[in-house]
Amino acid sequence: MDFQLSEEQLMVRQAARDFAQAELKPGVIERDEHQKFPAEQIKKLGELGFLGMMVSPQYGGSGLDAVSYVLVMEELSKVDASASVVVSVNNSLVCYGLEKYGSDFQKEKYLIPLAKGEVIGAFCLSEPEAGSDATSQHTTAIDMGDHYLINGTKNWITNGGTASTYIVIAQTDPAKKHHGINAFIVEKGMEGFTVGPKENKMGIRGSDTHSLMFSDVKVPKENRIGEDGFGFTFAMKILEGGRIGIAAQALGVASGAYELSVQYAKERQSFGKPIAQHQAIQFKLADMATEIEAARLLCLQAAWLKDNNQPYGNASAMAKLFASQTAMKTTVEAVQIHGGYGYVKEYHVERLMRDAKITQIYEGTSEIQKIVISREALK
Ligand code: CAA
Numbered sequence: 001m002d003f004q005l006s007e008e009q010l011m012v013r014q015a016a017r018d019f020a021q022a023e024l025k026p027g028v029i030e031r032d033e034h035q036k037f038p039a040e041q042i043k044k045l046g047e048l049g050f051l052g053m054m055v056s057p058q059y060g061g062s063g064l065d066a067v068s069y070v071l072v073m074e075e076l077s078k079v080d081a082s083a084s085v086v087v088s089v090n091n092s093l094v095c096y097g098l099e100k101y102g103s104d105f106q107k108e109k110y111l112i113p114l115a116k117g118e119v120i121g122a123f124c125l126s127e128p129e130a131g132s133d134a135t136s137q138h139t140t141a142i143d144m145g146d147h148y149l150i151n152g153t154k155n156w157i158t159n160g161g162t163a164s165t166y167i168v169i170a171q172t173d174p175a176k177k178h179h180g181i182n183a184f185i186v187e188k189g190m191e192g193f194t195v196g197p198k199e200n201k202m203g204i205r206g207s208d209t210h211s212l213m214f215s216d217v218k219v220p221k222e223n224r225i226g227e228d229g230f231g232f233t234f235a236m237k238i239l240e241g242g243r244i245g246i247a248a249q250a251l252g253v254a255s256g257a258y259e260l261s262v263q264y265a266k267e268r269q270s271f272g273k274p275i276a277q278h279q280a281i282q283f284k285l286a287d288m289a290t291e292i293e294a295a296r297l298l299c300l301q302a303a304w305l306k307d308n309n310q311p312y313g314n315a316s317a318m319a320k321l322f323a324s325q326t327a328m329k330t331t332v333e334a335v336q337i338h339g340g341y342g343y344v345k346e347y348h349v350e351r352l353m354r355d356a357k358i359t360q361i362y363e364g365t366s367e368i369q370k371i372v373i374s375r376e377a378l379k
C-alpha cells in the first residue's frame with residue numbers, strides 16, 4: 001500500500017492552497033454576509049484549469065486524477081465552501097457526466113467550454129416533491145419526434161442563476177417508472193426556461209441556489225444524453241463521483257476549522273496559560289485530528305478506486321457519510337474552543353459550522369448514504 005502523493009499531486013495541492021489563501025480568503029466573510037457569488041474567483045479557477053480538472057486535455061480539461069480532485073476540494077473548502085461547491089458540481093456532475101456518457105456532438109458543443117471554465121454547468125435532479133426519492137420525477141419530457149418538450153420545476157439547483165448549461169433529468173414515459181427517465185442538456189435562454197429567485201440559505205451563502213421552471217421548453221433530440229431510458233442510471237452513476245467531491249468538501253470544512261482551532265488554542269490564554277495546555281482542549285483537538293484523518297483516508301480511497309477503474313459507489317457513500325459527520329462535529333467543537341470569539345463572524349469558525357450542515361444534506365442525505373451502504377452490506 002502506497003500512501004505517498006506524487007510530485008504532480010503535491011504541486012496541484014499547493015496551487016489550490018495558495019489560491020485559497022490569496023484569492024478566496026479576502027472577502028469570504030463579506031460574500032457570506034451578502035450572499036455574493038464569487039464570480040471573479042470562479043473565473044480565475046477556470047483559467048487555472050480547476051473547473052475541468054479531470055476532463056481529458058482533448059476536451060479542454062486538465063487531465064488530472066480523482067485523488068488530485070480530492071486534494072483540491074479539501075484546500076478550497078478549508079477557506080470557502082461556497083466556491084468549492086461550484087468546482088464540485090462543474091467537475092464531477094456536469095463535466096464527468098458529459099465526458100463519460102455524452103455524444104461527440106455534446107462533448108464538442110458543451111463539454112469543451114465547461115471544462116475550460118468559460119461557462120458554468122448545473123445538474124438538475126431534485127424537485128419540490130422529489131429529493132431523496134429521486135425516481136418520482138414530476139418533470140416531464142414529451143417526445144415530439146425531432147425534439148422533446150420539457151415541463152416542470154426543479155428545486156435547489158446549485159449554480160441555478162449563473163450556469164449556462166444545465167443537465168435536466170425528466171420523466172419521458174411514466175409507465176416505465178425509472179426506466180422511462182432521461183437526461184437532457186438545456187441551455188440558458190431556451191424559450192420557456194426561467195430561473196426562480198435565489199434561496200436565502202443558512203450556509204454556503206455565496207453559492208447560487210435557485211428553483212428552475214420549464215414551460216414547453218423545446219430541446220433538440222441530440223441533447224438527450226445516452227440511450228432512451230438511461231437518465232436515472234446516468235444520475236446515479238455520476239452521483240457516485242459527485243459524492244467524492246462533497247465528501248472532500250466536508251473534509252476541507254473540518255480541517256479548516258481544526259487548523260484555526262489549533263492556532264487559536266496556542267494563542268488564547270486562560271488561568272495563566274494558553275488554553276492549549278488544558279487537557280479538555282487537547283482532547284478535543286485529538287478527536288478532531290483523528291476523525292479528520294479517517295475522513296481523509298476514506299475520501300482518498302474512494303478517489304483511488306475511481307482512478308483505478310474499480311467500483312467506488314459504496315466507498316464514496318461511506319466517505320460522504322463520515323466526512324460530513326466529521327465536518328459537523330469538528331466545526332461545533334471549533335466554535336467551542338474559540339469561546340465567545342467563535343460566535344462572531346471575524347473568526348471564521350461560525351461560518352464553517354453553518355457551511356458544514358449542507359454536506360449532510362445534498363448529493364444524498366446521510367440517511368440516503370446509509371441506505372446505499374446497507375444495501376451493499378446486505379447484498
Ligand atoms: N449505479 C447504477 N445504477 C443504480 C445505482 C448506481 N449507483 N443506484 C441505483 N441504480 C439503479 C438500480 O439498479 C435500479 O435499476 P434497475 O431497476 O434496472 O435495477 C434503479 O437505479 C432504481 O434503484 P433503486 O431501486 O435502488 O431505487 P430507490 O428508489 O430505492 O432509490 C436511492 C435509490 C439510492 C435512494 C436514490 O434515489 C438516491 O440516490 N437518492 C438521493 C438523490 C440524490 O442524491 N440527489 C442529489 C441531487 S444533486 C445535488 O444534490 C447536487 C448538489 O447539491 C451540489
Ligand code: FAD
Nearest residue numbers: 123124125126131132133156157158361362363364365367
Ligand atoms: P427529503 O427527501 O424530503 O428528506 C427529508 C428527510 O427525510 C431527510 O432527513 C431524509 O434523509 C429523510 N428521508 C427521506 N427518505 C428517507 C428514507 N427512505 N429513509 C430514511 N430517511 C429518509 N439538487 C440537485 O438536483 N441539484 C443541485 O445542484 C442541488 N443543490 C442543492 C443545494 C442546496 C443548498 C440544497 C439545500 C439542496 C440542493 N439539492 C440539489 C437538493 C438536495 O440534493 C436535496 O435537498 C436532498 O437530496 C434531500 O432531498 P429533500 O430536500 O427533498 O429532502
